[in-house]
Structures are given as C-alpha cells and as structure tokens.
Amino acid sequence: MKQRILLIFLFVTTLTFSQVAITGNVTDALGEPLPGANILEKGTFTGVVSDFNGNYEITVSSDNTILVFSYLGYETQEVTVSGSARIDIELKESQESLGEVSIKGFAGVIGKSRKRTESIQTTPESVTALNSEGIEKAGVTDISSFSALVPNLKFNSAQAVGLNFITVRGIPQVRGGDAPLAFVIDGVTIPDPSLLSQELYDLALVEVVKGPQGALYGKNAIGGAINIYTKEPTNKMSNKITLGVGNGGNLQGQFVSSGAISKDKVFYRFSTQYKTFDGLLTNEFLDKKVDFSEDFNIRGQVKARLSDKFTISGAFQHFNIDGGATYYSVNPTGFDGQFPGGVLDPNPTDGNNVIVANILGRSDMKNNYGNFKMDYNLGTVKIQSITSFNRVERSTNGDLDFLSLDGLTQGEEITTKTFNQELRINNTNTDTKFDWSLGGFYQNIKKDVYQNGTTGVDFDGAPDFYDTADYVNETKTIALFGFGDYQLTSKLTVSAGFRYDIDNFTQEDFLFVTNSDRDNNEFQPKVSLSYQVSKKALLYANYGRGYRNGGFNAGATDFFDKSFDDEISDNYEVGFKTTTWNDRLIFNGSVFSSRIRNQQQYILDLTTFIAGVYNYDETKVFGFELESRARLSKYFDVFANFGLADAEILEGGTTGGADGTTTNNSNYNGNKVPFVPVSTFSIGLESSFNLTDSVKFNGFLNLDTTGKTYYHESNLDIHTTDAYSLLDARIAFTYKNWKLDIWGRNLTDKQYYQEFSPGKFVGSPDDVAWRGQPLTIGTSISVKF
Incomplete structure (x- = not known):
C-alpha cells in the first residue's frame, strides 16, 4: 500500500513539474494593450x-511548446516557449482581417467579475462591462454615466459632494449608509460609499456584476459589485494630454504618462486631472450659481518585475473635490418670503420649483489612497498579497430650511480611515x-462623525448653535473565503463558494456619552450551475446570499432606534447568453427573485434634527433584465437594455420609541420600496468608420429612461415621480495621434429630480427636492506622443 502511495506521489510530482507556467503581455505596435487576444x-x-x-x-505541457497568439484585425504569431x-x-x-464584419460588443469584453479573466459572454452572471475602447466611445467619466448603460442600476447624488444614492435590483442605498454594491478599484475593496463620486479616467475596465456577491466580495455586496481597473504601467513610453471646455464655465486638463524606469523590469504610470465648473443652477434669492465644483486628481503607479515569478507594485492617489451643497428646491407658489407651507410638484417643469436658500452651501471631499501588491507565481498556483489604506475627509455647510429665512443651518464633518489586508491563493493551471481560489481578509474602518447647526438668533444677536451628532464608529472584520469551478462535462460546470465574515461594531458617542458594542458572524454562500448549450x-x-452590515445611529427617536440591524438577501436567478448571426447579434437575459430581511431605510427627524436608519422586517423583489x-x-451598431424590479414591502414592522411613541411601518405592507425605479430602459447607436485614410469618425448616442419612482412608503402620487428620459451623445474625430471629442448630456434639457423628500412625514412644512443636471455640452482635444 505504501509503495502505491509513493508511486502516485511521484507521478503527480513529475506531472506537476513537467508543466510550465507562462505569463506575458499582448500589445499593438503603439504599446497599447489588446484585451481579449487568444x-x-x-x-x-x-x-x-x-x-x-x-x-x-x-500553463503549458513542456518547454518545447509553441504558443499561438491571435486577435481580430491582427496577424497571428507563433512563438516557441x-x-x-x-x-x-x-x-x-x-489589412485582410480588418475587412470582416464582426461585433466586439459584449463578446469582445474581458471582465473579472469572478476574480479571474474571462469573456463576460462565458461568465454565468448578469454582467455589463466596457473595456478601455468602449469607455472612451461612451464617454464614461463616472459611475453615473456608466449606470445609464446598465439595466436595473441607478446612481444619483444630492445634498453635498460624496453623498450618493445607488440602487440595484430593487435594493436602494440609504443616505449616508453603505452602498448595496461592493466598490472595487484594481482588486481592492473601497468601503466608503462617498468615493463613488470620484471622477474616473485612464481606465482599462469598468464592469457591474449583479446579484448577491458576498462569497466573492464580502459584506455590502448584497446587490452586486462594481469593478474598476485602471490602466497599468507599460514598458513602452507613451504620453497623452487632453484639454477641454464646456458650458457653465467647464474647463478640463488631463495628463497621462507611462513607460519604463528600467526596461523590462520597472515601469511607471502617472496620471492627473483638473476640472472646474461654475455651475448652471441659480439660487434665485442670492442670484448665484449653486452647482459649482472644482476637482483635482493625481495618481501614481510603479510596477517592478523582480523575477519572472515575483512582481510587486504600488499605487497612490489623491483627490480634492470642492462643490456646492444644500441647494434643495422648494415650491414657489407657497413661498411668501416668510414661510412656504407648500407641496412641491414631484414632476418638475419650468417655474414650479425654485432654489431660494439664503446661505450658499459648500462642501468638499479629500481622499488619500494607497495600495501595495505582491504576486508570486509558483507555476500552477499564484500567491497574492494586497495591502491598502484609505482616508476620506468630508465637510458640508449650508442651509437647513432651504428658504430665504434667517435661522436653520447645518454643518457636518466626517473622517473615515480604512486599512485592508488580503491574502489570496489562486489556481493558475489552465x-x-x-x-479554485481561497484566502483571508482583514479590515478596520474608523468613522468619525460630527454634525451641528444653528436654530436662529438668541438674545445677544448671535446664532444659537446646537450639536446633533458627535461619535466614532469602528468596524473590524476578519473573513475567510473560497470559490471553485468544476467541469462535470465539457458543457456542464458547477461552481460553489463561501465567505465567512466575523464583524465587530463599536460606537463611542461623545454627545450622549454612551458606548455601544455588538458582534455579528455571517456566512455568505454562493452556488452556480452553467450549461454551455x-x-x-x-x-x-445561481443562488447567492448577500449581507449589508447594520450599525448605530446618532440617537433614538420616534422613527428609529439607537441601532439598526444587518440586512440579509437570498437571491435566485436564471439567465441566458447568446451570440448569433455570425457573431453580429448578442442577446442576454436573466430573471431574479430576492427575499430581504431587515432592509434598511433612512429618515431625518426634523423634530429632533437627528437622522437615522431603520429596518423593514421583510421585503421581496422580483424582476428581469434584457441586454442586446x-x-x-460594418460601421453601425445598435444596443438596448431593459430592466424591471418590483420591490414590495411584505412586513414593515415597528421601530422607534425613544419617548414611548413608536412608528408602525406595517401600515405600508404591500407598498413599493422607496427610491427604487420600477424600470430602466436604454437604447443607443454607435458608429465607427474611416472618413479618409487618416481620419476616423466615432459616434455614440444613448437615450436612458428611468421609470416611475416612489419616494416614500405611503406611495402617494404627490410623492412619486413619473418616468423621464435623458439623451446623451458624443462624436469624435481621430487624425493620427490627435483626437477631437464633442459631447452633450441631457440634450433635451429635461428637468428631473435626483432626490425628493416629502415634508409631511419628517416634520417639515414643505417638500424639498434635488434637481438633476441641466443640458451640458463641451468639447476636448487630446494628443498622444
């Protein structure tokens, strides 16, 4: 028996060492990467x-192996190892291949939604992705512009720089809370949702994978994950300068440089961008623009090949964004200079909403982020270590009554510090x-929150200051995870994974002089079955479980408790992906059903000036998505997507009770979940062809429709926005290494809201709303050298 075991061991060892692991990079003649090369x-x-x-x-069988490299439109090459x-x-x-008619679209996009490289057409998930070419053509510069191309995904912002509302598959983000999507940049989880506001540039990939992804991305991936990958340092020197202008005083400058510090060994990439915008929305009382902004961003990367097997890299990014804040609009028909008491039309048209605050709100966000990666390839196994830190500082000052009345103001200062350490072991045997892959993860998040304001003028003529929040929340997480695929047959593959999170949450409250502590352990499984017909x-x-962690509020009121519970989602999904008509037509779809326990919602209690999060006991979501x-x-593409998400409150439950009075949310059972568009729809055109031998034209047009949205559990029509559509376009002319872009967003100058707050339910005498961006147009010119 011992001899047999020894023989088996020697056989396996010989087989393993006879295999050869090869790594490399595929580029064109200009040094630009070619994603999806075979x-x-x-x-x-x-x-x-x-x-x-x-x-x-x-991984190849021997040193004498010949590798064949091929890519559409390029000559095939063979190389002996x-x-x-x-x-x-x-x-x-x-030149011969360039004459073929073939769609690169989804089939040509290479993603990494399951932490490995694969075409999204072979990934058994609902994925929308763009590589660098698609990003440039569509003019993707932030999450908002990308979300317009993704069914059942909606991104809005309001109040101040860094305050976002992202909704995916019927799961909304609560104000100031964690997003329902994991946000990942270059493989590093970014836990602070305010960073979703940052400008995106010099990108290699942007992708969204939907459905609970806790097994792969950890907590808060309850609705999916957003993957952002920046372009890596290159061995060949390249530089790019971009200058742009637009309406509203929009000015932009960008510089990107990449090359070798030591040829074939050490490489760098440096990128920076500056944007300023005077604004387009006017405060009628102050006669000043309110949606102004200034954004400075700088990023540096260094990558070193210490050997053929060992690579290290480091990156650092800093950005500083200043902008307007608290410029909510109110109902002008009720405004008499003293007190409005009016109801705001939830479907705006010219003149039925105004911005009249007597204070010009301002906000800013500063971020310092760095990571250090080590990759060691052992042949058929790769070990990867990722260490990262992140510090975000946000501040806001502005009006609170949003009227031309002396009195209520608000202020906020938030500092979030994060440390991540991840160790991952991946199979590289092809x-x-x-x-398979497995690993461990550690994270520490410390969030310092201070909120204050004024209530008017006291007897000595000075403002009457008050504090509403002063606390530090800390979250410590240790997690173990693993994921694997096994090919049962040449067509049938089963996948399974898990993540086990061990969380500790603490709060030190300096205002109410309390200390809170709670622990939570959550198992997040995922099972998938795919059949290559x-x-x-x-x-x-697919089946997956998602988990968004709970936490502590600044205090307890009639509307919410001191703490709120963890949100758990169980999701079932079936889908298909097809490519037909000689690779010229792609049609993908999926149907999903989710049950959510303790879904989180937000409310501001104006009787106490304390904001907080509460839970519904149970909700359900049913929906589907289609993409084509x-x-x-040869020169003309058409694309479209449609998403439907029916999110319903099954049991609202009871919450609050600070003074013995509770809020019964069971009154809303059977109603739609707030902040969730019932549907999304997008249709667009794309064209690319040569005008002459040296001039190339690119055109992109997209009409994005957001369906009916309820802004309160009551589902009253006076608090519900109808569907609206936004039209975006971009055209580009390329001559040799020069490029001219002309772009426009919201070309029909549609008025719409990104947030609506019904005063009736928060103790306010009037409704308020955050207006969306009006028509913006601009042009830019860039040169590569």
Missing part, C-alpha cells in the same frame, strides 16, 4: 485570453477541470 498551446485545446490590460497566464517564463508579444495589424449559447442558474447589441453593418 493565446493557445498549439496542437491542444489549452488556451486563455488576455485581460483588459493585455496580461495573460497560461524555449524555457522562457515570460513572453511579451507585439501584434501587427492585418489545463485542469477544477479552478453550444459555443454561442450559455444557460445558468447588434452590428447592422
């Missing part, structure tokens, strides 16, 4: 594709039926 071991079925930065990893552990390839354009058709079914893209001709 790398195949000649004479076998072993192959991989390059990722969004052109990187690849493949010959003992090399790294092979970088530069592909040349092929010649196997079993693909044919090379062009995939069917899949077609290449009608």
Whole structure:
C-alpha cells in the first residue's frame, strides 16, 4: 500500500513539474494593450485570453511548446516557449482581417467579475462591462454615466459632494449608509460609499456584476459589485494630454504618462486631472450659481518585475473635490418670503420649483489612497498579497430650511480611515477541470462623525448653535473565503463558494456619552450551475446570499432606534447568453427573485434634527433584465437594455420609541420600496468608420429612461415621480495621434429630480427636492506622443 502511495506521489510530482507556467503581455505596435487576444498551446485545446490590460497566464505541457497568439484585425504569431517564463508579444495589424464584419460588443469584453479573466459572454452572471475602447466611445467619466448603460442600476447624488444614492435590483442605498454594491478599484475593496463620486479616467475596465456577491466580495455586496481597473504601467513610453471646455464655465486638463524606469523590469504610470465648473443652477434669492465644483486628481503607479515569478507594485492617489451643497428646491407658489407651507410638484417643469436658500452651501471631499501588491507565481498556483489604506475627509455647510429665512443651518464633518489586508491563493493551471481560489481578509474602518447647526438668533444677536451628532464608529472584520469551478462535462460546470465574515461594531458617542458594542458572524454562500448549450449559447442558474452590515445611529427617536440591524438577501436567478448571426447579434437575459430581511431605510427627524436608519422586517423583489447589441453593418451598431424590479414591502414592522411613541411601518405592507425605479430602459447607436485614410469618425448616442419612482412608503402620487428620459451623445474625430471629442448630456434639457423628500412625514412644512443636471455640452482635444 505504501509503495502505491509513493508511486502516485511521484507521478503527480513529475506531472506537476513537467508543466510550465507562462505569463506575458499582448500589445499593438503603439504599446497599447489588446484585451481579449487568444493565446493557445498549439496542437491542444489549452488556451486563455488576455485581460483588459493585455496580461495573460497560461500553463503549458513542456518547454518545447509553441504558443499561438491571435486577435481580430491582427496577424497571428507563433512563438516557441524555449524555457522562457515570460513572453511579451507585439501584434501587427492585418489589412485582410480588418475587412470582416464582426461585433466586439459584449463578446469582445474581458471582465473579472469572478476574480479571474474571462469573456463576460462565458461568465454565468448578469454582467455589463466596457473595456478601455468602449469607455472612451461612451464617454464614461463616472459611475453615473456608466449606470445609464446598465439595466436595473441607478446612481444619483444630492445634498453635498460624496453623498450618493445607488440602487440595484430593487435594493436602494440609504443616505449616508453603505452602498448595496461592493466598490472595487484594481482588486481592492473601497468601503466608503462617498468615493463613488470620484471622477474616473485612464481606465482599462469598468464592469457591474449583479446579484448577491458576498462569497466573492464580502459584506455590502448584497446587490452586486462594481469593478474598476485602471490602466497599468507599460514598458513602452507613451504620453497623452487632453484639454477641454464646456458650458457653465467647464474647463478640463488631463495628463497621462507611462513607460519604463528600467526596461523590462520597472515601469511607471502617472496620471492627473483638473476640472472646474461654475455651475448652471441659480439660487434665485442670492442670484448665484449653486452647482459649482472644482476637482483635482493625481495618481501614481510603479510596477517592478523582480523575477519572472515575483512582481510587486504600488499605487497612490489623491483627490480634492470642492462643490456646492444644500441647494434643495422648494415650491414657489407657497413661498411668501416668510414661510412656504407648500407641496412641491414631484414632476418638475419650468417655474414650479425654485432654489431660494439664503446661505450658499459648500462642501468638499479629500481622499488619500494607497495600495501595495505582491504576486508570486509558483507555476500552477499564484500567491497574492494586497495591502491598502484609505482616508476620506468630508465637510458640508449650508442651509437647513432651504428658504430665504434667517435661522436653520447645518454643518457636518466626517473622517473615515480604512486599512485592508488580503491574502489570496489562486489556481493558475489552465489545463485542469477544477479552478479554485481561497484566502483571508482583514479590515478596520474608523468613522468619525460630527454634525451641528444653528436654530436662529438668541438674545445677544448671535446664532444659537446646537450639536446633533458627535461619535466614532469602528468596524473590524476578519473573513475567510473560497470559490471553485468544476467541469462535470465539457458543457456542464458547477461552481460553489463561501465567505465567512466575523464583524465587530463599536460606537463611542461623545454627545450622549454612551458606548455601544455588538458582534455579528455571517456566512455568505454562493452556488452556480452553467450549461454551455453550444459555443454561442450559455444557460445558468445561481443562488447567492448577500449581507449589508447594520450599525448605530446618532440617537433614538420616534422613527428609529439607537441601532439598526444587518440586512440579509437570498437571491435566485436564471439567465441566458447568446451570440448569433455570425457573431453580429448578442442577446442576454436573466430573471431574479430576492427575499430581504431587515432592509434598511433612512429618515431625518426634523423634530429632533437627528437622522437615522431603520429596518423593514421583510421585503421581496422580483424582476428581469434584457441586454442586446447588434452590428447592422460594418460601421453601425445598435444596443438596448431593459430592466424591471418590483420591490414590495411584505412586513414593515415597528421601530422607534425613544419617548414611548413608536412608528408602525406595517401600515405600508404591500407598498413599493422607496427610491427604487420600477424600470430602466436604454437604447443607443454607435458608429465607427474611416472618413479618409487618416481620419476616423466615432459616434455614440444613448437615450436612458428611468421609470416611475416612489419616494416614500405611503406611495402617494404627490410623492412619486413619473418616468423621464435623458439623451446623451458624443462624436469624435481621430487624425493620427490627435483626437477631437464633442459631447452633450441631457440634450433635451429635461428637468428631473435626483432626490425628493416629502415634508409631511419628517416634520417639515414643505417638500424639498434635488434637481438633476441641466443640458451640458463641451468639447476636448487630446494628443498622444
């Protein structure tokens, strides 16, 4: 028996060491990465594709293996391994291949939603993604502009810089709370949701994967994850300068530089951007623009290949955003200079809402972020360590009554510090039926919150100051995770994963002089089954659990308790992905059903000036999504998506009771969940062709429709916005290394709200709303050298 075990061990060891792990990068003649290039071991079925930065990893059978590199529109190359552990390839354009009609669309997009490189058409998840080419064509500069292309995803902002509301598949983000999506930049989880407001530039990939992703991304991925990957440092020197102007005093400057510090060994990438905007919305009382902003961003990256197997990299980013704040609009028909007492039309038209606050609100957000990564490739296994830190400082000052009355003001200062450490072990053997990864994670988040304001003027003529919050929340998390795929047959694959979070939450309250502490352990499983019906058709079914952590409010009122509970989602989904008509038509869809326990909601109690979060006992969501893209001709694409999310309160429960009076939310059973658009719809056109031998044209047009949205559990029509549509367009002309962009957003100058607050339910005499961005247009010119 011992001899048999020894023979098996020797056989496995010999087989393992006979395999050769190859890494590398695929670029074009200008040094730009080619995502989705095919790398195949000649004479076998072993192959991989390059990722969004052109990187690849493949395990081949021996040192004498020939690798075949191919990419649409480029000449195929063959290279013998010959003992090399790294092979970088530069592909040349092929005139013959360029004449073919083929859609790159979704099929050509390489994502990393499951933490590994793969085409999103073979990923058994609901994924929308754009590589760098698609990002430039669509003019994606932030999460808001990308969300317009994603079904059942809506991103809004209000109140101040960094205050966001993102909703996905019927799960909304509460004001100042955690987002229902994990936000990941270059593989690093960014827990502070205010950072969703940052400008996005110099990107290699932006993707959204929907459905609970706790097994892969941890807590707060209850509705999915947003993956952002920036462009990596390159071996070949390249630089880019962009200058732009637009209406409302919009000015922009951007500079990107990348190259080798030591050829083939140490590389850098430096990028910076400055934007300023005077504003388009006017405060009628002060006669000043209120939506002004100034944004400075700088990012540096260094990557070093210490050996063919060991790579280290570091990145640091700083940005500073200043902008307007608290410029809510009110009903002008009720405003008489003393007190309005009016109801605001939830569907705005010219003249039926005004901004009249007597204080010009201001806000700012500063961020310092850094990470350090180490990758060690052992052949068929890669060990990765990611260490990161993040510090965000936000402040807001402005009106609280939003009227031209002396009196109520508000102020807020928030500092969030985060430390992350993740250790991950990944399988890199491409010649196997079993693909896996596992690891551990540690996170510490400390959030310092101070809120104050004034209630009027006291007897000595000075403002009467008050404090509403002064506390420090700290969250410590230790997590273990694992995920694996196993090919049961050549067509049928089963996947399973888990994440076990061990959380500790504490609050030190300096205003009410209290200390709170609670622990929570959460198991987040995920199971998936996919069936590759044919090379062009995939069917899949998923089950996943998501978890958004609870926490502590600044205090207790009639509307909410001192603490709020963890939110848990169990989601079931079935979907399909198809590519037909000679790769010119892509049609994807999914149906999902979720049950959510303790869904979180937000309210501001104006009788105490304390804001807080409360829970519904149970809600349910049912919906579906459809996405399609077609290449009608060599130069013309049409794309469309539709999403529906029916989010219903099953049991609202009871909350509050600070003075013995509770709020019974069971009165709203059967009603729609607030802040959730019933539907989303987008349709667009894209065109690309050569005007001359040296001038290329790109055009992009998108009509994005947001469906009916309820802004309170009562579902009253006077607090419900109807569907509205926004039209965006972009055209570009490229001549050699020069590019001219002309763009426009909200081209029909549609008036709409990003947030609506019914005064009836918060103790306010009037409704208030946050107006969306009016028509904005601009142009920019860029040059590469």
